[in-house]
Amino acid sequence: MDFTIDSEQRALRDAAADLAERHAPDYGSGDVTVGPAEHDAGLWAALAGLGGLGLPFPEAAGGFGASPVEVSLVAGELGRAGIRSAYGEALVAASLLVDADQTDLVGAVADGAALVIPALAEPGRAWSLAASTVAAEGSGTGPDAWTLTGIKEPVQFAAAASHIVVPAQAPDGLAVLLVSGPKVTANGRVELAGAAATLLIGPDTAASALARAVNLGIVALAGEAVGAMDTAMTMTVDYLKTRKQFGVPLMTFQTLTQRAADMYVSLELARSSAQFAAMAITDDPDDSASISRAKVVIGQSGRHIGQEAIQLHGGIGMTAEYAVGHLMTRLTAIEHTFGDTRQHLAALAAHVGDHESVDVLA
Amino acid sequence: MHRTLSEEDAAFQQRMRDFFTTEVPQDIRDRWRAGGEVEAQDVRVTQRILNAAGLAVPSWPREFGGQDWTNLQLHIYLQEMQSASVPPPLAFNVNMVGPVIAAFASRELKERFLSPTANLDIWWAQGFSEPEAGSDLASLRTSAVLEGDEWVVNGQKTWTTLGQHADWIFALVRTDPDAPKKQMGISFLLIDMATPGVTVRPIQLIDRGHEVNEIFFDNVRVPVDQLVGEVNKGWDYAKFLLGNERVSVAPVGSIKRKLADAKGFARSVATDDGTLLDDVHIATRFAELEAQVMALELTALRVAAGSKDGKPDPASSILKLRGSQLQQDVLELVVDLAGPSGLLWDAGDTRDGTDGSGREAWTGKAAPTYLNFRKASIYGGSNEVQRQIISSGILGLRG
Ligand SMILES: Cc1cc2nc3c(=O)[nH]c(=O)nc-3n(C[C@H](O)[C@H](O)[C@H](O)COP(=O)(O)OP(=O)(O)OC[C@H]3O[C@@H](n4cnc5c(N)ncnc54)[C@H](O)[C@@H]3O)c2cc1C
Numbered sequence: 001m002d003f004t005i006d007s008e009q010r011a012l013r014d015a016a017a018d019l020a021e022r023h024a025p026d027y028g029s030g031d032v033t034v035g036p037a038e039h040d041a042g043l044w045a046a047l048a049g050l051g052g053l054g055l056p057f058p059e060a061a062g063g064f065g066a067s068p069v070e071v072s073l074v075a076g077e078l079g080r081a082g083i084r085s086a087y088g089e090a091l092v093a094a095s096l097l098v099d100a101d102q103t104d105l106v107g108a109v110a111d112g113a114a115l116v117i118p119a120l121a122e123p124g125r126a127w128s129l130a131a132s133t134v135a136a137e138g139s140g141t142g143p144d145a146w147t148l149t150g151i152k153e154p155v156q157f158a159a160a161a162s163h164i165v166v167p168a169q170a171p172d173g174l175a176v177l178l179v180s181g182p183k184v185t186a187n188g189r190v191e192l193a194g195a196a197a198t199l200l201i202g203p204d205t206a207a208s209a210l211a212r213a214v215n216l217g218i219v220a221l222a223g224e225a226v227g228a229m230d231t232a233m234t235m236t237v238d239y240l241k242t243r244k245q246f247g248v249p250l251m252t253f254q255t256l257t258q259r260a261a262d263m264y265v266s267l268e269l270a271r272s273s274a275q276f277a278a279m280a281i282t283d284d285p286d287d288s289a290s291i292s293r294a295k296v297v298i299g300q301s302g303r304h305i306g307q308e309a310i311q312l313h314g315g316i317g318m319t320a321e322y323a324v325g326h327l328m329t330r331l332t333a334i335e336h337t338f339g340d341t342r343q344h345l346a347a348l349a350a351h352v353g354d355h356e357s358v359d360v361l362a
Numbered sequence: 363m364h365r366t367l368s369e370e371d372a373a374f375q376q377r378m379r380d381f382f383t384t385e386v387p388q389d390i391r392d393r394w395r396a397g398g399e400v401e402a403q404d405v406r407v408t409q410r411i412l413n414a415a416g417l418a419v420p421s422w423p424r425e426f427g428g429q430d431w432t433n434l435q436l437h438i439y440l441q442e443m444q445s446a447s448v449p450p451p452l453a454f455n456v457n458m459v460g461p462v463i464a465a466f467a468s469r470e471l472k473e474r475f476l477s478p479t480a481n482l483d484i485w486w487a488q489g490f491s492e493p494e495a496g497s498d499l500a501s502l503r504t505s506a507v508l509e510g511d512e513w514v515v516n517g518q519k520t521w522t523t524l525g526q527h528a529d530w531i532f533a534l535v536r537t538d539p540d541a542p543k544k545q546m547g548i549s550f551l552l553i554d555m556a557t558p559g560v561t562v563r564p565i566q567l568i569d570r571g572h573e574v575n576e577i578f579f580d581n582v583r584v585p586v587d588q589l590v591g592e593v594n595k596g597w598d599y600a601k602f603l604l605g606n607e608r609v610s611v612a613p614v615g616s617i618k619r620k621l622a623d624a625k626g627f628a629r630s631v632a633t634d635d636g637t638l639l640d641d642v643h644i645a646t647r648f649a650e651l652e653a654q655v656m657a658l659e660l661t662a663l664r665v666a667a668g669s670k671d672g673k674p675d676p677a678s679s680i681l682k683l684r685g686s687q688l689q690q691d692v693l694e695l696v697v698d699l700a701g702p703s704g705l706l707w708d709a710g711d712t713r714d715g716t717d718g719s720g721r722e723a724w725t726g727k728a729a730p731t732y733l734n735f736r737k738a739s740i741y742g743g744s745n746e747v748q749r750q751i752i753s754s755g756i757l758g759l760r761g
Contacts, residue, residue: 001371001434002364003664009363069363237757251759254750260757261749265680272660273653279365293653346642348649353629353639357445357622358652360659361367361375361438 001361003275009073012050012066016074019046020081027082027323034320035329037084039160044085045112050074053090054110056216061098062106068216072223072278079227082323084330086117086157088220088337093118093165095213096176100200105163105178117161118213119152119182119190120338127339129167129210134192136168136175136199144196146170146177154188164190165200167210173203176210208286214338215281215291222274222298225334228327229267229302232309235324236260239313256312263305270301276360283362289351292344293358299341302331367434375438382446385411395447395623396723397731398708399571402485402527408449409482418451419480423464426476437663444615454486454523455479457606459532462550462599466591475552487555489519489533489577490600497747499534500545500597504579506535513537513551513589515559515582521741525562525575528555538594550596552588559583567737569730570707604743605678613685614659620692621651627699627724638699647695651688658684676755679748686738686745693732700728 005013023043025032047053052074057063075087090109093116097106108114122133138146148168158164164182167174177197185191201209237260240251250256277294280287306328310317317324335341367375390404412418413427420439422428431439443450460479463471478484495502504517515535525531531553541547553560559582565574591599625648628639638644658681665677697704706719708726719726739745753759 001367001663005363237759240759249761251753252761254761257753257757257759257761258746258749260759261683261752264752264757265684268661268665268677268680269654269657269684272664273657275363275664276365276656276660279363283365293656296650296653297657345646345649345653348653349642349645352645352648352652353625356625357618358656360365360656360663361441362365 001279003272005069005073009070012070013073013077015050016052016077017080019050020077020083022046024081024083025326027326028321030321032320032326034326036156036333039086039115039157041160043083044115047074047085047087048110048112051110052087053112054094054106056091057094057098057106057110060103061101062103062110063094063098064110067278067282068219069275069278069282071216071220072274075220075223076227076230076274079224079229079330080231082228082231082326082330084333086115086160088217088224089117089157090115091220092213092217092338093163095216096165096200096209097178099205099209099212100176100178102178102200114162115157115160116163116165116178117155117157118217119155119158119164119166119179121152121154123151123153123189127336127343129207129214129339130174132167132169132174134166134168136170136177136197138197138199141199143198146197146199147194148177148179148192148197149194150192152190152192155182155184155190156188158182158184158188158190166192166197167206168197170199170203174206174210175199175203176201176206211288212281212285215285215288217338218291218295219274219278219281221334221337222270222277222294225298225302225331226267226271226274228330228334229270229305232305232324232327232331233260233263233267236263236309236312239316243314250312259308259312263308266301266304270298270305273297289348292339292348295339295344296341296348299335299344302335306331371434371438374435375442378439378442379446381415381417382443382448385415386446386448390449391447394449395619397727399573400449400524402524405449405452406482406485409451409455412448412451413481418482419456419460422456422460422476422480426460426464426472427480434663440613441615441618444613445619447619450613452482452485454488454528454532455482455484458488458603459486459552461606462532462590462603465602466550466595466599468587468591470587471552471590485524485527485529487522487525487528487531487577489522489531489553491521492518493520497744499600500548502534502536502548504533504535505539506537506549506551506584508537508586509583511586513584513586515551515553515579515584517579519577519579520565520574522562522575522577523573523741525555525577526564526572530554531560531577532590534596534600537596541594545597547594548596548600549593550590550599551584552590553579553582553584557582557584567734569734571730571734573734605675613689614655614662617655617685617689617692618659620689620696621648621655623724624648624692624696624699627696627722630722631699631701631703644695644699651691651695654691655688658688676751679743679751679755682742683745683748683752686742689738690732690735693728693735696724697728697732700725704728 054063055066055070059065094109134150163180179197243250273294280290309324419427420429506513506515537549538547559580561578563576564572631638703725
């Protein structure tokens, strides 16, 4: 067990920090879109240039042969700068493409030529990787040999996507299919009315491939969330030092400093968990239990820090011209992406009787 | 960054596991695992077994019996010890006074005290708190006045844990009442409990147990050479000690042991359609605690906290704060699992806890243990004080 990073990883992290600084939204300007972000092609090209998009995949599969640890480092810098992007989503999709031996498309994803997004959510349904209301019909692995019927919604970034990967119900069970040039009818609504699709992964291995892919996506989101929490924490501490009321800096009031200390504890627990999540799936990509535990800790810490960061700022924390509120918005979105705290706790709770205790040293 | 243990560390882990599960008698470990009042003889026997194997004082300097272990190895050692329910070496000896003597005392005091301290031939008590000096420890009033070659001590200490077993007490005493700052007039004195004028009076706690005491000093004469380091420098030594204490009260391994035992408890309680472990609400509490304990353990591994260069690392406050909370959360779960079976406590005079009733032993210990561990967020520097250390020491928020 070793939490330190080597010099190559440090160089990557520094490069990601530079990139993030260049592409960071200028929250203070008040011109930043409030709420969910749009795809930023400039940022995406830069991320591709950094090698960020194919990082964890083997070179033979079209990737760069690094690991989820590197993903976590890059995502952390994006989060710290308040960049909202499809990084986690793109990695989930790419992981499925790698499993399906789509080497050319993985290469295109890695160099930024293709943007492939997973279409997971369905209208009116809670998060689930186990079932889909989208029906898949067809046979064989030929290009566009299948058709898909149903709706995926909301699919963030779908409007900019060159392809989507779609878990859908095939006659023999849940399968994963690829649609190129998806039709987005309204705000994130993807209508699949007999859309042509290519089978990526059949029912035998779809469940495990999806779980592995989402594990990687969660590592990216966890890293990003810790970066965002870090910034929210720093801004809050600075504000307590500089904002004056009753003639004194806010840090004079212990009711605020005690809460800042609790935020810091939450942050450090989240940081440990995010780093461990990356190490855990580097070791074993199927270690969904470790990932679920990390997602729970990140979810709880993110909520705590996001809410308190706004509260300790008072009114300014509520404005679109100040980053703290945007960070909280993003942390809230992360909580509801790839399964929320409730869902991950339920998954863990179903298996608490299977082990005596959790062993982090392996 | 990687998860796996190196071959060397994995072998170390195995060696620790083998030692703790085979060399420490099962009956001692069973009693420790069941909880309740500490059996002094069990602590003595165990510490001597550990000491003989070089495992009682690993974090001391090498020349006094310490080991050159990495932080990871220290973590593994504690983890395996607690997982096997081995009574840990007495904290007052190995985490508190020992390191202070090793770092600050004269050669004579080191030679006189360190070896019996490691072997628990001397049982130490911690004489810091007083009725009027709790969190504001530096306002302590117990005085020591130099008369010839003796310090004459008068005053009162309180909350002295296991003082009824103590042979010696290390006490903070006021040696300069006129110092410009109250922190500057304090010294660190070693006092034989058998000295005339020392009186111990028990305090009963809400779990019915006798764990803490009041200690009165009435013209107690202490040889001048039993003052550690320099006169009026005691506060520095105390801060060094408290930094170590904070770490030792975040026992990740025993929290995990208890949580694992609690699963067995949950399985043993029938509900209308299964056991409590099948209950979604209970299973979810387990899942959440496991996630949070994992985060704590990882943080302990990552920040490698502890006193360095004579100064406590403020990161140790994270471990104390969160460790005490999770310890309390797990015991809260256990008392909830016991439910109505926990309404009556075990009679306390039968070691196996069977006390003639048909209830399982753990149910009779659940409520007193839960109540007892409310102490965890009070002692070792209360959690409010830890937040203060984090906000000023780490975040730079100074009011
Ligand atoms: C079971 C047990 C065993 C103990 N064992 C020992 C022992 O062996 N040796 C020993 O020397 N001591 C021991 N202690 C004493 C322990 O260290 C003190 O209880 C502790 O320092 C708190 O002091 P206090 O109880 O006087 O509470 P107080 O200091 O009076 O605090 C009361 C409340 O006010 C809060 N508070 C105090 N100051 C501040 C502040 N500045 N800002 C915010 N909140 C504040 C506290 O957190 C607490 O919630 C033990 C205590 C217990 C309960």
